[in-house]
Amino acid sequence: MRGWAFIGGLSVLALIPVVVKTPSYLDVLIYVGIYTIVTVGLCLLTGYAGQISLGQAAFYGLGAYTSAILTVSYAIPSGLALIAGMLVTAAVAYGFGIPILKLKGHYLAMATLAFGIIVYLAFVEFKDFTGGPSGIPGVPPFSLFGFAFDSDIKRYYLTTGAALLTLVVARNVVNSRIGRALRSIHGSEVAAETLGVDTARHKLQVFALSAAMASLAGSLYAHHLGLVSPAAFTFVTSVEFVVMAAVGGLASVWGAPFGAATVTILTEGIRRVMPLLLSYASGEHEVIAYGIILIAIMIFMPEGLVVGLRASFWSRRRARG
Amino acid sequence: MSALLSAHGIRKSFGGVVAVADVTFDVPSGEVRAIIGPNGAGKTTIFNLITGIFPLDGGTIRFKDSTLGGLSPWQRAQRGIARTFQNLQIFTNMTVLENVMVGRHRKSRTGLLAAAIRAPWALREEARIREHALACLELVNLERRADDMAGSLPFGQQRLLEIARCLATEPTLLLLDEPAAGLNRGEADALGRLILSLRQRGITILLVEHLMDLVMGISDSVLVLNHGQVLAQGSPDAVQNNPGVVEAYLGAEVEDA
Ligand SMILES: Nc1ncnc2c1ncn2[C@@H]1O[C@H](COP(=O)(O)OP(=O)(O)OP(=O)(O)O)[C@@H](O)[C@H]1O
Ligand SMILES: [Mg+2]
Numbered sequence: 001m002r003g004w005a006f007i008g009g010l011s012v013l014a015l016i017p018v019v020v021k022t023p024s025y026l027d028v029l030i031y032v033g034i035y036t037i038v039t040v041g042l043c044l045l046t047g048y049a050g051q052i053s054l055g056q057a058a059f060y061g062l063g064a065y066t067s068a069i070l071t072v073s074y075a076i077p078s079g080l081a082l083i084a085g086m087l088v089t090a091a092v093a094y095g096f097g098i099p100i101l102k103l104k105g106h107y108l109a110m111a112t113l114a115f116g117i118i119v120y121l122a123f124v125e126f127k128d129f130t131g132g133p134s135g136i137p138g139v140p141p142f143s144l145f146g147f148a149f150d151s152d153i154k155r156y157y158l159t160t161g162a163a164l165l166t167l168v169v170a171r172n173v174v175n176s177r178i179g180r181a182l183r184s185i186h187g188s189e190v191a192a193e194t195l196g197v198d199t200a201r202h203k204l205q206v207f208a209l210s211a212a213m214a215s216l217a218g219s220l221y222a223h224h225l226g227l228v229s230p231a232a233f234t235f236v237t238s239v240e241f242v243v244m245a246a247v248g249g250l251a252s253v254w255g256a257p258f259g260a261a262t263v264t265i266l267t268e269g270i271r272r273v274m275p276l277l278l279s280y281a282s283g284e285h286e287v288i289a290y291g292i293i294l295i296a297i298m299i300f301m302p303e304g305l306v307v308g309l310r311a312s313f314w315s316r317r318r319a320r321g
Numbered sequence: 322m323s324a325l326l327s328a329h330g331i332r333k334s335f336g337g338v339v340a341v342a343d344v345t346f347d348v349p350s351g352e353v354r355a356i357i358g359p360n361g362a363g364k365t366t367i368f369n370l371i372t373g374i375f376p377l378d379g380g381t382i383r384f385k386d387s388t389l390g391g392l393s394p395w396q397r398a399q400r401g402i403a404r405t406f407q408n409l410q411i412f413t414n415m416t417v418l419e420n421v422m423v424g425r426h427r428k429s430r431t432g433l434l435a436a437a438i439r440a441p442w443a444l445r446e447e448a449r450i451r452e453h454a455l456a457c458l459e460l461v462n463l464e465r466r467a468d469d470m471a472g473s474l475p476f477g478q479q480r481l482l483e484i485a486r487c488l489a490t491e492p493t494l495l496l497l498d499e500p501a502a503g504l505n506r507g508e509a510d511a512l513g514r515l516i517l518s519l520r521q522r523g524i525t526i527l528l529v530e531h532l533m534d535l536v537m538g539i540s541d542s543v544l545v546l547n548h549g550q551v552l553a554q555g556s557p558d559a560v561q562n563n564p565g566v567v568e569a570y571l572g573a574e575v576e577d578a
Contacts, residue, residue, distance in 0.1 A: 169437045172436055172437050172438065172439045173433065173436050173437050176436035176447065177422075177425075177429055177436065177443075177447065177450065178431065178432070178436045180422055180423055180426075183412065183415055184412050184415070184423045184426075186414055187411070187412030187413060188411070190394070190410060191412065191486075192423065193393065193394035193395045194374075194395075194398055194403065195395075195398055195403070195423050195424050195426060195486060195487075195490055196395050196398035196427030196490055198393075205433055
């Protein structure tokens with residue numbers, strides 16, 4: 001039964017580019033894949049381990065910049081650059097996590113927020129490496145064993161495949177001793193410790209894992225757009241990721257693609273409609289929309305869109321008899 | 322024979338409040354040792370000091386002939402100390418069985434990488450964890466609730482679940498903080514039998530409990546605490562007949578009543 005659902009889902013994903021011919025729609029779907037990867041990581045960190053990050057865009061940016069710098073300036077194969085990015089980013093998260101994961105709740109949120117801002121400023125200021133505010137242009141398409149993902153259709157399959165792989169890895173982790181340890185930290189940190197769970201180490205591990213996932217997404221983003229610049233890695237992007245995770249529902253990694261899709265499509269809609277409504281509207285208005293979405297989710301569907309919609313679907317069915 | 326656990330001159334204060342003043346006691350291996358005393362006497366604080374939730378202000382605690390100083394709670398758990406909580410600390414985001422499976426953490430080793438790729442040995446270990454956790458649930462008669470969410474259990478059963486979770490760690494020393502709170506007469510009797518059967522299995526037990534029938538019925542010896550100090554210790558009979566205890570502790574309850 002579940003196997004068939006899985007195969008059915010895969011076929012739908014595989015057939016989408018055949019049906020969807022409008023380039024801008026395919027572009028949106030590529031971003032859905034990329035954001036799904038970040039959201040899955042955030043879901044592990046926040047939904048399972050109960051730790052907040054408002055700095056996920058920094059890890060996303062570290063991946064993007066590592067890939068861009070290594071492929072553009074050093075002509076290193078993009079696959080290696082991507083892996084290097086994940087390792088570097090995980091190491092940064094680990095090192096930075098040692099002091100700050102001791103913090104809880106709002107304090108952790110503030111610390112990760114500050115970290116995100118520092119990394120953003122580094123992208124702007126270290127001009128010799130990062131190209132400053134204008135960034136690094138001319139990032140080549142991702143290529144693997146000589147095969148270049150040089151069209152939107154190919155990149156759709158690349159990002160969708162990477163997103164599925166990330167989901168499977170996350171599901172495996174969740175359904176294991178490690179996933180249980182993470183949930184126990186969320187449930188009661190003191191009880192987890194007294195049962196022999198090294199909570200500090202597990203928090204660091206999942207923080208580094210979520211950072212590596214964000215980095216993977218960042219690398220795919222850099223190769224898709226062909227350009228990295230600091231503007232893509234601001235605080236707003238971090239908030240966007242949190243909204244995606246919240247919309248998808250933090251209780252299950254399977255909510256991530258729904259959260260990523262809903263927010264990406266909504267953002268795209270806002271971006272197109274806003275200027276028509278308000279002539280002076282600029283990108284900053286997205287933040288207001290995210291805020292409203294987040295508040296609405298917290299009030300009406302605190303467990304996320306998937307659980308929320310399913311619950312209302314069932315209750316309506318039951319009401320009908 | 323040297324003691325399994327020995328606390329020497331331990332002290333702890335919170336701001337101006339001296340919770341544990343200067344307490345020395347030994348827990349011999351294989352005993353059920355009770356700690357009793359009025360509310361605020363410092364019983365739970367002693368558990369927190371033994372398990373490393375708080376650092377000691379002074380004194381030493383030795384376990385299996387080595388000091389526990391500087392070890393984190395999880396390291397103490399690794400050495401064989403498990404505890405339950407007076408204010409329950411159930412993982413309400415998990416099922417009853419999963420709660421107990423967390424207790425197997427220290428006896429299993431699957432890492433992040435093996436988990437991520439569903440390595441065959443990791444799956445085999447997972448099956449062993451589940452089996453052992455189920456056996457622990459059977460010991461406290463909760464196996465039928467295995468797949469229910471832990472938060473849906475009544476309080477009395479949540480206390481039993483905490484015990485099952487501890488048993489999954491295969492502890493040498495088990496600290497029980499008011500396990501009978503909220504249990505009815507029959508359940509309390511069953512708890513007493515459970516504790517004795519655990520002692521039979523070689524688990525040493527340190528029991529904090531207000532229910533005197535239970536304490537006096539199953540303890541090998543009793544430590545009476547008052548205002549963070551040891552008031553008396555000895556066999557249940559000796560303690561019950563100690564005039565100081567009757568006055569300071571049992572007397573106080575009679576007055577209250
Ligand atoms: N974390 C803490 N912070 C501040 N004061 C504390 C803390 N823990 C305990 N205390 C204080 O230390 C004293 C001893 O508390 P403790 O919880 O050890 O008592 P107890 O003997 O377990 O009492 P009870 O029978 O009510 O559980 C009390 O005065 C309590 O208020
Ligand atoms: Mg207490």
